[in-house]
Amino acid sequence: MTAIDANLFLAVAAIVFVIGAVGLLTRRNALVMFMCVELMLNAVNLTFVTFSRELDDIGGQVTVFFTMVVAAAEVCVGLAIIVAIFRRRRGATADDLNLMKG
Amino acid sequence: MSEVAQWVVFIVASSAAIGMAVGVVTQRNPVHAALALVGTLFAVAVLFVMQEAHFLAAVQIIVYAGAIVVLFLFVIMLLGIDKHEVLDETLPLQRIIAGIVGLGSLVVGAILLLKADAAPPVTDPDSTSRISGSGLGNVEHIGRSLFSDYLWAFEITSVLLVIAVVGAVVLVRRRSGPDAPEGREGLGAAGDAGGSEKARA
Numbered sequence: 001m002t003a004i005d006a007n008l009f010l011a012v013a014a015i016v017f018v019i020g021a022v023g024l025l026t027r028r029n030a031l032v033m034f035m036c037v038e039l040m041l042n043a044v045n046l047t048f049v050t051f052s053r054e055l056d057d058i059g060g061q062v063t064v065f066f067t068m069v070v071a072a073a074e075v076c077v078g079l080a081i082i083v084a085i086f087r088r089r090r091g092a093t094a095d096d097l098n099l100m101k102g
Numbered sequence: 103m104s105e106v107a108q109w110v111v112f113i114v115a116s117s118a119a120i121g122m123a124v125g126v127v128t129q130r131n132p133v134h135a136a137l138a139l140v141g142t143l144f145a146v147a148v149l150f151v152m153q154e155a156h157f158l159a160a161v162q163i164i165v166y167a168g169a170i171v172v173l174f175l176f177v178i179m180l181l182g183i184d185k186h187e188v189l190d191e192t193l194p195l196q197r198i199i200a201g202i203v204g205l206g207s208l209v210v211g212a213i214l215l216l217k218a219d220a221a222p223p224v225t226d227p228d229s230t231s232r233i234s235g236s237g238l239g240n241v242e243h244i245g246r247s248l249f250s251d252y253l254w255a256f257e258i259t260s261v262l263l264v265i266a267v268v269g270a271v272v273l274v275r276r277r278s279g280p281d282a283p284e285g286r287e288g289l290g291a292a293g294d295a296g297g298s299e300k301a302r303a
Binding site: 002017018019021023032034036049053058081 | 105108109112116119120123124126127132135136139142143146149150152153154155157158161162165166169170173174177178180181196197199200201203204207208211212215229231232233234236240243244247248251252255259262263265266267269270271273274
């Protein structure tokens with residue numbers, strides 16, 4: 001068992017989450033926005049693992065496993081959408097994508 | 103590991119995680135952002151190891167650094183690097199508002215962290231999901247839990263992955279003909295694939 005307090009891990013996770021959220025709100029490039037989402041997912045995973053240790057329950061780690069599966073599926077479909085958009089309009093800037101219609 | 107060594111590892115890993123996360127947000131070049139993302143994922147994996155989540159640390163490296171970031175890099179290479187990101191704001195004050203939202207959530211988080219009491223373990227002492235005293239290794243314990251308590255969710259994820267793969271293939275597949283969408287057959291086939299995907303779900 002590590003001697004380091006769980007609160008410190010939670011603080012690191014919160015900071016990484018906020019960095020990801022601010023990046024998601026400010027960046028325009030759809031790919032980088034996706035990376036920021038991954039950052040936020042990872043921060044939450046760290047929180048789950050920390051609570052799993054703190055509460056002495058393996059359920060948190062199993063949940064992180066499922067989160068990773070969902071993240072993989074999400075990236076797969078999301079990047080496919082970005083590629084499809086890029087083919088049509090030569091750019092993946094989020095501000096240009098204000099129509100659902102191609 | 104001695105306590106000093108643990109502190110050293112923790113400080114290095116957490117500052118790497120935070121610094122690399124800042125890199126993801128601030129780097130102009132998407133390739134550099136992706137590399138910074140790898141750094142963050144690695145540092146988080148180290149933090150996982152520190153909390154004895156060995157299986158998840160390995161999966162983190164294999165799935166995230168090995169697959170997801172490579173997928174990102176492939177897409178960046180495929181699309182060409184988009185260096186001229188438009189930086190003028192279309193929404194007024196967007197950055198400032200984003201900063202305020204970020205700082206506000208950090209303050210709320212800090213208050214919650216400082217005020218919260220340490221939670222008592224809520225798990226029933228006899229429960230199989232307790233980590234201490236189970237006598238199982240981390241991988242074995244997760245495996246047992248996954249195939250007993252979480253079996254249904256585990257099966258559902260297989261459906262999710264099939265849908266994701268089929269969806270990705272349908273989305274990026276070229277309509278017949280180089281650029282002009284010829285309409286009929288392309289759309290029809292896509293509709294068929296969508297139908298079979300629904301049937302499988």
